[in-house]
Amino acid sequence: MIPKIDSDIGILSHTTSFAGCGGRIRAKFEDFAVSEILDKKTIASLSSDGYAVYRLKKTGIDTNHALDLIFKKTGVRLKALGLKDASAVTEQYVCSMAQNKILPNYSDGKITLEKIGFAKKPLTGKDMVGNHFTIRIDGADQTLADFAESDRILNFYGYQRFGSKRPVTHLIGKAIIQKRFAEAVNLLLSFTSPYDSEQNTKLRQELADTQNYSKVLPMVPPQMDLERTILEQIISHGDPKLALHHLPIGIRRLYIEAYQSFLFNRTLSEAYQYGEDLFAPQQGDVCFDKSAKLGKYQMDDSQKLAIPMVGYSYFKKTRFDYHISKILEQEQIKPSDFYLKETQELSNEGGFRSAKIECSDFMVNSDVASFSLQRGSFATMVMREIIKPQNPLEAGF
Structure with missing residues (x-):
């Protein structure tokens, strides 16, 4: 059974047969x-x-x-x-x-x-x-030493890309590319999650009513600096598009990228459940070579399967377009939506991402797992396959 937070961010499967050693990460x-x-x-x-x-x-x-x-x-x-x-x-x-x-x-x-x-x-x-990661699993059982499938893990984007306890960044990104700026602001301020703290949830419930903005602003804690910026702007002029523009550009781009990441996770999940081979490239596939350059599959064992990331230059001519097209139809999104004419600095052309995680130097010593991952891959996705948590956030993810 896949936890709800996994499906919320587009992850619908495990890909290893390991039963899971249990325990939690980040106890400290x-x-x-x-x-x-x-x-x-x-x-x-x-x-x-x-x-x-x-x-x-x-x-x-x-x-x-x-x-x-x-x-x-x-x-x-x-x-x-x-x-x-x-x-x-x-x-x-x-x-x-x-x-x-x-x-x-x-x-x-x-x-x-x-x-x-x-x-x-x-x-x-x-x-x-x-x-390189060194991760202690608090409360792991002895089966941890038996994990031997580090080459069978799909390259999903991890929980932190979506906000972890409040998986909302991809929803904000979708609202922005659909030019639903008021909805993006509302999501940023008032989206609640069962995984978030009771204090934060109460504050966000207050922020669901725009008439409360001035009253709630002094109560916003320092760590909610993005929310504070948005509130100050909306109180000042009431324009949600202009308010979003006052967020750091890196954060605004992160929202768009988070939605791309959700679409990629859905693509991997749908393709895996359909029965596509995602661990070895086939004739006609796009691949990364050993220098991370893209090209067609050339029967070279060093090549790694690459899967399209949706953007305004989305490349349709792969075996994954069947799955991506269905997902985009369900989401009511077109690749061209990622070209934002009025805010071109947020436009994203898309690209490609490795289908599986390249996990090297994998080693277990007692209750500690250590390994190296290529840039952009998430250690939490490796630990997800090792621990198989029923509640990832309670398990420290």
Whole structure:
């Protein structure tokens, strides 16, 4: 039986036969450690001048809020190669966007920033090839050591892409591309979830009535900074489209990408349940080669099956269009909807994503699993197949 929150984000199946070892992750921050893996060429190219590159270690704070904190303290904007959430101990790389903007090493208990060198041009996500995870499973039974299907896990987007305890980001994204801006604002402010805290749910129930906005604004806690921004804007001028525009562009793009991610999860689920082979490419498939370049399948064992991500340049000529077309019809969405003429900075052309997770260095030692994943894959999707939680959020996901 698939938990409801899985189906809410488009995940309709497990793909391994392992019964599940039970237990939970993230009993404390130190139980979930992740460190980015930089491309070896990038590391070798670091020099003594150019754009400063830092190693950012953090605990109990997500990447966006960590970088905002650094900006408020220093006035310098740093760019991350990937996003890391708050419920973990993480190590990642960030880069200055201006030459010769150098920050001193910094530590405050939650954040440690250490300069490791300079790059000739600002680093991007392509300089990060993957992530290494070390995860302790609290309360796992002895069968954990028997898990041997790390090559049979589909590359679903994980819970955190959709908001975890409040899986709403994809719904906001859909409302935006359908130009239902008032609905997007309403979802952001008042969407409730059975997985969220009682305090947050009560606040959001108040926000379901627009007449309560001024009354509720002083009660909005600091961590709801997006909600506060939207409320202040709506109270000021009442224009939902303009209010959304005041959110950081990275957040607005994340909403669109979350809806793409939902469609991708649905595609994987529908194709898997239909009986498509998603673990090996076939003649005519689009694949990634060992250098992550896209091309047609050439009977090369190093090629990895790629599945389309819907966007305004959606590529129809794959065996997956049968499933994607059905899903788009059900969702009442067209690929062209991802071209947002009035807000072109949010337009998304789509692309391709690996069908399965490439999980390397997999090892179990007592109640700890460690492994490396390619960039963009979610460790929680590996742990989902290992634990088989009945309630993922109660299990720390």
